[in-house]
Amino acid sequence: MTAVTSRPAEADIIVPRPRRGRWVGIAVVILIAAGVVSSFVTNPNYQWGVVGEYLFDPRILSGLGNTLLLTAIGMVLALVLGLVLAVMRLSASGLLSGAAGFYVWFFRGTPVLVQLILWYNLAILIPEFSIGIPFGPTLWSVDTNAVITPWTAAILGLSLNEAAYLAEIIRSGITSVDRGQSEAADALAISRGTAFRRIILPQALRVIVPPTANETIGLLKYSSVVSVIALPELLYSGQLIYARTYETIPVLIVVCIWYLVVVTILTVLEHALERRLGVGFQASASATRPRRWSRWLISNR
Amino acid sequence: MAHLEPLVRLRHVEKSFGDTTVLKGIDLDVLPGEVLCLIGASGSGKSTLLRCINHLERPDRGRVYVGDHLIGYEERADGRLHELSRRRINEQRTEIGMVFQHFNLFPHMTVLENVIEAPMRVRRVSRGVATATAHDLLSRVGMNHKADAYPKQLSGGQQQRVAIARGLAMRPRLMLFDEPTSALDPELVGEVLDVMRGLAESGMTMIVVTHEMGFAREVASKVAFMADGRIVEYGTPAEVLGNPQQDRTRSFLSKVL
Numbered sequence: 001m002t003a004v005t006s007r008p009a010e011a012d013i014i015v016p017r018p019r020r021g022r023w024v025g026i027a028v029v030i031l032i033a034a035g036v037v038s039s040f041v042t043n044p045n046y047q048w049g050v051v052g053e054y055l056f057d058p059r060i061l062s063g064l065g066n067t068l069l070l071t072a073i074g075m076v077l078a079l080v081l082g083l084v085l086a087v088m089r090l091s092a093s094g095l096l097s098g099a100a101g102f103y104v105w106f107f108r109g110t111p112v113l114v115q116l117i118l119w120y121n122l123a124i125l126i127p128e129f130s131i132g133i134p135f136g137p138t139l140w141s142v143d144t145n146a147v148i149t150p151w152t153a154a155i156l157g158l159s160l161n162e163a164a165y166l167a168e169i170i171r172s173g174i175t176s177v178d179r180g181q182s183e184a185a186d187a188l189a190i191s192r193g194t195a196f197r198r199i200i201l202p203q204a205l206r207v208i209v210p211p212t213a214n215e216t217i218g219l220l221k222y223s224s225v226v227s228v229i230a231l232p233e234l235l236y237s238g239q240l241i242y243a244r245t246y247e248t249i250p251v252l253i254v255v256c257i258w259y260l261v262v263v264t265i266l267t268v269l270e271h272a273l274e275r276r277l278g279v280g281f282q283a284s285a286s287a288t289r290p291r292r293w294s295r296w297l298i299s300n301r
Numbered sequence: 302m303a304h305l306e307p308l309v310r311l312r313h314v315e316k317s318f319g320d321t322t323v324l325k326g327i328d329l330d331v332l333p334g335e336v337l338c339l340i341g342a343s344g345s346g347k348s349t350l351l352r353c354i355n356h357l358e359r360p361d362r363g364r365v366y367v368g369d370h371l372i373g374y375e376e377r378a379d380g381r382l383h384e385l386s387r388r389r390i391n392e393q394r395t396e397i398g399m400v401f402q403h404f405n406l407f408p409h410m411t412v413l414e415n416v417i418e419a420p421m422r423v424r425r426v427s428r429g430v431a432t433a434t435a436h437d438l439l440s441r442v443g444m445n446h447k448a449d450a451y452p453k454q455l456s457g458g459q460q461q462r463v464a465i466a467r468g469l470a471m472r473p474r475l476m477l478f479d480e481p482t483s484a485l486d487p488e489l490v491g492e493v494l495d496v497m498r499g500l501a502e503s504g505m506t507m508i509v510v511t512h513e514m515g516f517a518r519e520v521a522s523k524v525a526f527m528a529d530g531r532i533v534e535y536g537t538p539a540e541v542l543g544n545p546q547q548d549r550t551r552s553f554l555s556k557v558l
Binding site: 178180181183184186187188189190191192194198199202203277279280281 | 387
């Protein structure tokens with residue numbers, strides 16, 4: 001039954017249903033946040049003073065530099081190899097696509113930690129590294145122990161493993177571009193290479209960039225596993241310090257702070273890149289309005 | 302009237318996809334300046350035939366000539382047809398413009414960038430010259446005011462008009478249209494057909510796969526009705542649409558008119 005009122009419809013006042021559950025959630029989150037902050041401030045075991053001492057310690061900064069270098073080289077090599085693997089995977093040849101598939105299966109299927117240790121001990125398996133015709137004459141050879149240092153083992157291990165993941169990401173990006181795009185390029189007499197560079201890749205990158213940024217952040221952090229082959233990256237540099245001073249927690253906090261700083265910078269770069277690649281893909285530029293904090297608290301949409 | 306050499310000649314073109322034969326020996330001539338409309342039910346082979354003309358599909362047998370060029374192949378001393386390199390095929394394609402059912406504009410480029418891309422990358426035209434030509438072409442299809450817009454910001458009809466301008470930018474001798482209005486909302490079909498009518502009046506040779514019988518009747522020089530991979534009936538619009546001789550043509554027309 002609807003109640004009949006004499007009031008005209010345009011004078012109606014509409015009251016949205018109260019969101020009680022949301023208020024409960026807000027209260028719980030505020031409580032937990034307050035607890036964490038109070039622990040940070042009042043618990044002396046954090047030793048914030050020690051954190052401050054080590055934050056810009058030259059050993060920590062050099063470890064940070066090594067971590068960044070390892071991530072950058074590893075990622076660049078992995079991108080190049082991943083692109084080759086993705087193109088192979090999409091090839092009509094069963095052998096090429098099968099070989100790429102095997103690569104991905106192997107490197108994705110074994111732990112990177114195991115791969116690193118294997119690379120580092122490569123000399124046991126192959127004492128001499130040589131280039132020549134299989135089963136035929138050798139053209140050039142070198143002692144494996146001279147080539148495999150902690151750095152080359154780390155770069156090999158990280159980039160070969162990462163390439164397997166990137167190959168799948170790049171492949172899915174390329175296949176996400178509508179076939180009509182390469183047909184249009186063909187009909188316009190644009191060469192395959194130009195079409196890939198100018199038409200297919202820019203569109204594929206929209207799909208490739210977000211997971212690749214994730215992978216970069218992942219690589220930055222799991223590059224810490226190279227501490228097992230005694231390469232002094234960020235974590236291992238920290239470990240070297242607290243092994244002597246027993247200031248385990250504050251030094252680990254320093255390490256975490258640096259990881260967070262780098263990840264934050266990477267995230268900002270990623271958003272900028274995504275915005276650039278998104279050009280043309282939204283019907284209209286939707287401006288984000290500034291919000292009052294009181295509105296943001298309960299409704300951030 | 303002077304004897305005209307056909308611009309497009311198809312001789313016994315055959316094409317199969319797996320076990321399905323889509324084209325069963327097509328012979329067809331299109332004179333310069335003619336507008337040929339290909340009609341027929343879906344699956345009759347119209348689009349495949351059109352796509353054989355610029356080698357988007359590779360015919361299994363038969364020859365396609367545009368002007369003096371045997372499209373996609375060369376006859377060598379061994380008497381066989383060898384497929385040409387991609388580069389040579391692309392040289393042949395510069396003479397043939399194509400418009401697709403789903404426009405296939407490049408979404409990450411503006412309207413203007415879409416139109417100047419091929420002239421700049423393929424013909425090595427300077428950006429200034431390409432841009433000036435593009436503005437002319439965009440004016441011709443009534444889209445110059447949207448030169449800086451992105452395809453997603455345009456209606457379907459507007460996108461298809463841009464696609465026509467893009468196809469014209471390489472100055473082709475022949476334009477292929479693959480169901481250019483089939484993906485459009487009904488109220489947007491007219492603006493695209495108007496542009497195509499203007500193009501036909503300017504003397505462009507056109508092959509149009511279409512379901513728009515009104516357009517075929519008014520604009521086409523010739524109409525070919527296809528069924529089961531063959532051209533069943535061919536003639537002027539008055540002949541094929543007005544007085545069809547074959548049962549299959551009559552039955553098709555009774556469904557679409």
